[in-house]
Structure formats: structure tokens, C-alpha cells
Amino acid sequence: MTIWRQLTISLSSSRLSDVEFWPAGESRTLPPRAAAWLVTLVFVPILVFPIAAEAGWPEHPVKLIVTFPPGSANDAAARIFADGLSKKWGKPVVVEDRPGAEGTIGVGAFVSSQDDHALLYTVAGSVTVAPLLIDHLTYDVDRDLVPIAATTAIVLTLAVSNDLSIRSIPNLIDVVRSNPGQYAWTSGPSLPRYVFAAFLKRNGLLMNFVSYRDASQPQADLGEGRIKVLVTSLTASSSPVQTGKAHFLAVINPTRAAALPELQTARELGHPELEIDGLAGIFAGTIMSTELRNRIAADVAAICQEPEARRKLEAAGHNVLGGTTDELKAGIAKQRAWLSEVTKIIDVKNAQ
Numbered sequence: 001m002t003i004w005r006q007l008t009i010s011l012s013s014s015r016l017s018d019v020e021f022w023p024a025g026e027s028r029t030l031p032p033r034a035a036a037w038l039v040t041l042v043f044v045p046i047l048v049f050p051i052a053a054e055a056g057w058p059e060h061p062v063k064l065i066v067t068f069p070p071g072s073a074n075d076a077a078a079r080i081f082a083d084g085l086s087k088k089w090g091k092p093v094v095v096e097d098r099p100g101a102e103g104t105i106g107v108g109a110f111v112s113s114q115d116d117h118a119l120l121y122t123v124a125g126s127v128t129v130a131p132l133l134i135d136h137l138t139y140d141v142d143r144d145l146v147p148i149a150a151t152t153a154i155v156l157t158l159a160v161s162n163d164l165s166i167r168s169i170p171n172l173i174d175v176v177r178s179n180p181g182q183y184a185w186t187s188g189p190s191l192p193r194y195v196f197a198a199f200l201k202r203n204g205l206l207m208n209f210v211s212y213r214d215a216s217q218p219q220a221d222l223g224e225g226r227i228k229v230l231v232t233s234l235t236a237s238s239s240p241v242q243t244g245k246a247h248f249l250a251v252i253n254p255t256r257a258a259a260l261p262e263l264q265t266a267r268e269l270g271h272p273e274l275e276i277d278g279l280a281g282i283f284a285g286t287i288m289s290t291e292l293r294n295r296i297a298a299d300v301a302a303i304c305q306e307p308e309a310r311r312k313l314e315a316a317g318h319n320v321l322g323g324t325t326d327e328l329k330a331g332i333a334k335q336r337a338w339l340s341e342v343t344k345i346i347d348v349k350n351a352q
Contacts, residue, residue: 057116057117057292058089058091058117059091059117060091060117061091061092061093061094061117062085062089062091062092062093062094062117062118062119063093063094063096063113063115063117063118063119064078064081064082064093064094064095064096064118064119064120064121064282065096065098065106065109065110065113065118065119065120065121066078066095066096066097066098066099066106066121066122067098067099067103067105067106067107067120067121067122067123067126068097068099068122069097069099069215070097072099072215073154073233073234073235073236073316073317073318074121074122074123074154074280075095075097076316077121077151077152077154077280077313077316077318078095078121079095080303080309080312080313080316081121081151081282081300081303081309082094082095084299084303084306084309085296085299085300085303088299088302088303089299095121098110101134102125102126102129102130102133102134102189102190103122103123103125103126103130104126104130104134104137106120106122106126107120107122107126107130107139107141107145108137108138108139110283110285111138111139111144111145111285112138112139113285114285114287115285116285116287116288116292118285119148119282119283119284119296120145120282120283120284120285121151121280121281121282121283122280122281122283123154123278123279123280123281124277124279124280124281124328124331124332124335125190125191125335126141126145127141127142127145127332128332128335128336128339129190129191129339129348132339132343132348132349133190133348133349143286144285144286145283145284145285146283146284146285146286146288146293147281147283147325147328147329147332148281148282148283148284148293148296148297148300148325148328149281149282149296149297149300149301149323149324149325149327149328150279150280150281150321150322150323150324150325150327150328150331151280151281151282151300151304151320151321151323152280152313152318152319152320152321153253153255153277153278153279153280153318153319153321154233154234154278154280154317154318155233155234155251155253155257155259155260155278155317155318155319156188156191156192156231156232156233156234156251156252156253156276156277156278157231157232157233157234157237157248157250157251157252157257157263158196158229158231158248158249158250158251158252158266158274159222159229159230159231159232159237159240159241159246159247159248159249160172160228160229160230160246160247160249161222161223161225161227161228161229161240161245161246162225162244162245162246162247163225163228164183164228166249167249168249168269169249169250169266169269169270169271169274172229172249173203173205176200176205176206176207177203177204177205180205180206181206181207181208183207183208183227183228183229184207184208184209184210184226184227184228184229185207185208185209185210185227185228185229185230185231186209186210186211186212186218186221186227186229186230186231186232187230187231187232188231188232188233188236190348191276191278191335192231192232192233192252192276193209193231193351193352194276194339194342194346194348194351195231195252195273195274195275195276195342196229196231196274197209197346197351197352198273198342198345198346198351199271199273199274201345201346202273202345207228207229208352209351209352210227215236218230218232218236218237219236219237219238219239219240220239220240222237222240222245222246223239223240223243223245223246224245225245230246231252233278233317234257234259234260234317235316235317238317248260248263249269250263250264250265250266250269250271250274251263251264251265251266252265252266252274252275252276253265253275253276253277253278253319254267254275254277255319256268257317257319258314258318258319258320259314259315259317276335276338277331277334277335279321279328279331279332279335281321281328281331282296282300284296293325294325297323297324297325300323301322301323301324302323303323304320304321304322304323305323
């Protein structure tokens with residue numbers, strides 16, 4: 001019996017018959033048909049194996065890096081999606097909160113991990129705002145972050161203290177204009193702050209911005225009348241409203257809140273300059289294939305349609321989106337266009 005010691009396929013050759021075997025120092029050339037069959041055996045696995053490996057993803061637990069602190073509205077949403085994806089994939093999806101510095105700490109950790117079993121949950125502001133605030137990011141938001149799916153838009157509200165008898169946005173303008181520099185306001189970070197600072201500037205109004213380290217303190221101060229206006233998420237402003245010490249003037253998202261369907265939007269009330277969207281979504285790294293990203297997007301979209309998931313997300317202060325890649329990309333583009341106009345009015349590094 002002849003022992004075959006080596007197989008060599010010449011890729012540069014144009015003749016399949018140039019596939020040769022060397023048994024014990026002897027060279028032979030296969031017939032063309034046999035050579036073609038052999039090349040098929042060699043190359044078909046090369047084409048099939050990546051698909052098979054992708055079909056088996058995830059092979060182990062998936063990490064979902066969240067750029068918000070535990071207990072926040074976006075952290076709560078991320079955990080609802082993590083739970084839904086865990087059930088679909090049969091592997092745990094573990095939430096890892098990495099808050100701080102306008103989301104750049106979490107995004108930086110995600111980008112540097114280069115892990116195909118890691119996903120990023122963050123808001124569009126991590127892509128649109130961070131480059132305006134930080135001169136030398138350690139990553140490129142367009143190169144290193146790949147949008148997978150829009151998830152929710154956190155509900156943002158304009159609330160005022162009951163100390164002031166203000167029942168409408170025009171009423172607010174009149175009261176502040178009549179008392180320049182007499183009243184204080186605060187907001188959630190970045191976009192809510194920018195939208196109200198620009199609103200004040202457009203209307204020639206003067207209020208004093210108060211900065212807080214403790215995210216729970218603004219609600220207490222609104223209730224006690226120490227600040228008169230609070231522009232932030234629904235969950236971060238509802239406490240003084242529920243106790244009758246403050247009330248909402250408007251939702252500042254493009255659409256009404258599922259949790260407060262009777263509360264009109266700022267646009268509906270004739271003030272589109274107060275409109276901004278708290279869009280959130282899931283992102284991948286560049287090492288993840290398009291096919292796998294599409295599969296994840298389809299799973300996220302399915303969760304967005306599940307009645308129980310929608311109920312939990314809306315109760316946590318979110319409007320549920322469609323779960324598509326295009327929706328996330330369009331939201332980022334819209335936010336960038338909005339910011340390009342707002343930066344002509346205010347300094348986003350010192351908005352007040």
C-alpha cells in the first residue's frame with residue numbers, strides 16, 4: 001500500500017489537474033475530474049465553517065455594557081432587553097454598568113474589549129454629544145461603534161414647581177421674563193440641559209442653572225421650591241408631581257408618553273424648539289459580522305413587540321421603539337443635525 005505523505009494545491013495554477021501528490025518522493029498528477037472533486041472537498045468547509053460558527057453564537061455568556069448607573073431608567077431598560085435576549089439565545093446576557101463622563105467610560109471599555117460576545121447599551125448622545133465635549137476621545141464613534149437596533153426613547157418632561165402659578169409654556173416665559181435672574185432651574189445631563197438652555201437664550205430669558213452631584217436631589221428641591229423648573233426624565237421628576245408639589249407642562253419628546261398619554265408634547269403646544277428625543281439602542285463592535293448584527297436586531301425587534309416587555313418598559317418611563325438598525329441610524333443623524341443648530345446658540349461645554 002502506498003503511503004501519501006503530502007498534498008499541495010497550487011492556487012496560482014489555472015489547471016485543476018495541477019493538484020499533485022507526493023508518495024515516497026514520487027510526483028503524480030491527478031486527472032482533471034478527480035482534481036476538481038478534491039478541490040471541492042478542500043474549499044467547501046472554508047465556505048461553510050464561518051456560517052456554522054455564527055449559527056452557534058453565543059457560545060458563552062454575553063456581556064451588555066451599559067453607560068448608566070444601576071437603578072437608572074436606561075439601566076432598567078437594558079436589563080429588560082438582557083432578560084429577553086437571554087431567553088432567546090439560551091445563554092446569560094450579563095449587564096455591566098459603566099457610567100460616567102457622558103458615557104465615554106462605558107463606551108471606551110466596550111471598544112477596547114474587542115469581544116464578539118460583548119454589546120453596548122447606550123443613548124445616541126454617546127455618539128453625538130461626547131465628541132463635542134471631549135477633545136481627545138480614545139475611540140472614533142463612527143469607526144468603532146456599529147448601530148444594531150433602536151430600543152427605547154426615555155420620556156423627557158418639563159416640570160415646574162407649584163410655587164409659581166404657571167400653567168403653560170407661554171405663561172412660563174412671561175413669569176421668567178418679568179423676574180430676570182430670580183429663579184433657578186436644573187436638568188438631566190446633556191440633551192435636556194441643552195434644549196432648555198437654548199430655549200432660554202432664544203426667548204431672551206435669564207434663569208440660574210444649578211448643578212447637582214446627587215441625581216435624586218433635584219426632585220426634592222423642585223418639591224420644596226428651591227428650583228422652579230426641572231427638565232429631565234419622567235422617572236427623575238415624577239415624585240414631586242405625585243405629591244402635588246409640582247406639575248408637568250409638557251413632554252419634550254417628539255411623541256407623547258405611553259405612561260402619560262394625556263400630556264401634550266411641546267411641539268403640540270406650539271414650541272418645537274423644546275423638542276428632543278432620548279433615543280437609546282444597542283451597538284456592536286467592528287469585529288461582529290453583518291449577518292450576526294442582523295440576527296441580533298431581529299431578536300431586539302421581537303422583544304419590542306412583546307406585550308409584557310412593552311408594559312415593563314413603559315412603566316419604567318420609556319416609549320418603546322421598533323428595534324431596527326435604520327431607526328437607530330436615523331435617530332443619530334437627526335440628533336446630530338439638531339446639535340449643529342443648537343451649538344450656534346449655546347456653548348454645550350457650559351450650557352446654562
